[in-house]
Amino acid sequence: MSTSPDFGTFGRYQETPVDAMAPDMKAAYDFTKQVRGMVPGPHKIWLANPTLSQTIVPTGAYFQTQSTLTKAEIEIVTNLINGKWCAAYGNYEHEIIGHFLGGLAPEKVQALIAGLPTGFDDPREQVIYELTTALISPRVVPLGLYRRAQDLLGDAGIVDVTVLIGWFTAVSMTLTAYDVPANADTTALPQ
DSSP states (O other): OOOOTTOOSBTTBOOOOGGGOOHHHHHHHHHHHHHHSSOOHHHHHHTTSHHHHHHHHHHHHHHHHTOSSOHHHHHHHHHHHHHHTTOHHHHHHHHHHHHHTTOOOHHHHHHHHHTOOOOOSSHHHHHHHHHHHHHHTTOOOOHHHHHHHHHHHHHHHHHHHHHHHHHHHHHHHHHHHTTOOTTOOOSOOOO
16 A cells, blocks of 8 residues: 555545444445445445435445346446446456356456447347447437337336446546545455
8 A cells, every 4th residue: 555645545535444433424334334235446435425425325236136237237337337437446346247247258348348349149238238338429329229228128227227327427436536446455444
């Protein structure tokens, strides 16, 4: 760990030990741990704003347990967003997650992160890739692409994709603003 005053315990962010947290921060920490089972990545930083933290934690949890999207589909969106925003920590974590938990081929995950063309045999995965790519380019979503997405995902699925893009943009912006490196310590906050 650098001894530079410009860096804390998680990129530029200086984590607060759990036993030193103000009551509202500790409540947000406990809430996150209860909902997510841990306080991962950007959630550590979001504790600096306890009210916001408790507001957004359920969104991330939704994508873990209730989304209309499969884990592979979630990881297609996530890796496109992490790559677009050059979030080192997010790219490192989700390159692994996309392959091992999402079941995506490593070369596909690498292409998503690098912004290289790729394709998917599964029609839902392909339309999610195309829709996300169009939305983050930015490009207009052509009527034909919208209709294919509507047929394959329905409105609930399209909404899931668009909100997931926003969610992981917030994740990536947080990690980038705090310059969280790929090798950031992911262990629990100090007690």
